[in-house]
Amino acid sequence: MFTILDMAQPDRLEEAYEILLKRRNNTILGGCAFLKMSKKQIRTGIDLSKLKLDYIREDNGFVAIGAMTTLRELETNPLLRESFNSILSQAVSNIIGVQFRNGVTIGASVYSRYGFSDLLTALLVLDTEVELYHQGRMPLGEFLKRPCQKDILVQLRIKKSQRIAAFISFRKSASDFAVLNVAVSKLDDQWTIAVGARPGRAMIAERASRTLNKENLRAQDIEEAANIAADELSFGTNARGTADYRKALCRVLVKRGIREVILCKSN
Template sequence: MFTIEQVLQPETLEEAYQALHGNISNTVLGGCAFLRLGSKKIATAIDLSELKLDYILEPGKEIEIGAMTTFRTVETHPTLHQLFNGVLPKSVSNIIGVQFRNVVTVGATVYSKYGFSDLLTALLALDTEVELYKGGRLPLEEFLQKSFPKDILTRLFIQKNARKASYQSMRNSLSDYPILTIAVSELNQRWRIVVGARPLRAQLASKASEALSNSKLTAEDIEQSASLAVEELSFGSNIRGSAEYRKAMCKVLVKRGIMEVLQCK
């Protein structure tokens, strides 16, 4: 359980940023769903709900998603169902329940880099960038790999292209946290294979992706790429599954994801 001394609803991002750095325990609030999983004392809780960051826009060749957009909005958005074979709505549709998805926010999930995040796995398979208030705009993969000074994630940008994608997950029960997540995508014969909930955060299997991109996509090529993904990534154990089980399932789900993308229109 977490405790809060005071709540601030800033009217500008600069006000929110200054408040965030006013005390080491000051925290930006998302939907608060995952804060409840731990124990934390927050001096000032910064609520961004007055900053109008709850939206999905389609300006030009990009999709822009505000940080306060909920998973439920992603799940039900008509354009996201049409693009990338609906990989983003599919990735969040089985998370806990509708009430939960109505409060969990995109920005909080991405900024926190949760290892169990279904959404991060799917986003990493697309051409996604994040925007930090002070850190600026950068590729999602770079954001996940590096540490940054305390900042506020404001928006996501996804290139609106013809990328075909597939999302796979393994769960003990339909609404449980995932044991393993897989996203596979292809654009202009360039493939991306992403594995999450290892239980570490989502990561691009770069060697496997490169091998698949340079192959003839035979059954042997697909088998080899799936094996490479298992070899190059690390896997751990937790209460939901062992490292050995995750490795075995990774190979199966990667092959399934590739085959699904090959059937996509």
């Protein structure tokens, strides 16, 4: 169980950032769902609930999602259910349970870069940007590659487009973390494939995605892309599955994801 020695509820982002930097073990608090499983000692816990960062709205061609928005709000929001084939709603709908999703925030989920995250995999195949208080705005993929440093994730921004997307995950039980998850999207003739819970952090299968960038895909093209994705990404072993099992599962889920996107387009 973690301990907090002091609490702060700043009224401004500037104040929150100043408190965060004052001591090494000062920490931004989200839903604290996974923090509860740690033994971390926090000098000052910083609660962002006064900063009005719980929103999902359209903003100049983007869908803006505030950092304090919960997974449950992401799941049920009408705007997101009507966008990108409802991929974000699908991606979070099987995470633990409704009570859990009512507490976990988007900011904490993305900023922590969890390897088991279903949400990161889905976000990677959309045109997603993260907006940080200090470092500013950048593509999600760039953020995930950067070394961790203290900052505050303010919001996500997803470019609105006609992108078609699909999310698939494989779980041993409905409430368990995924053994592997896959997201696939297509905009015009450009495809993107992302694989997460490897059990490492979600990554885009760059070579596999480029293989699909053509018109009139054939069955062998889909098969080739699935094989390339399984070969170019690395997989590990944990209690949920071996590396070899995940690699074989990757081929199956990537093919299903591609076919689902094709089917969506034909409809």
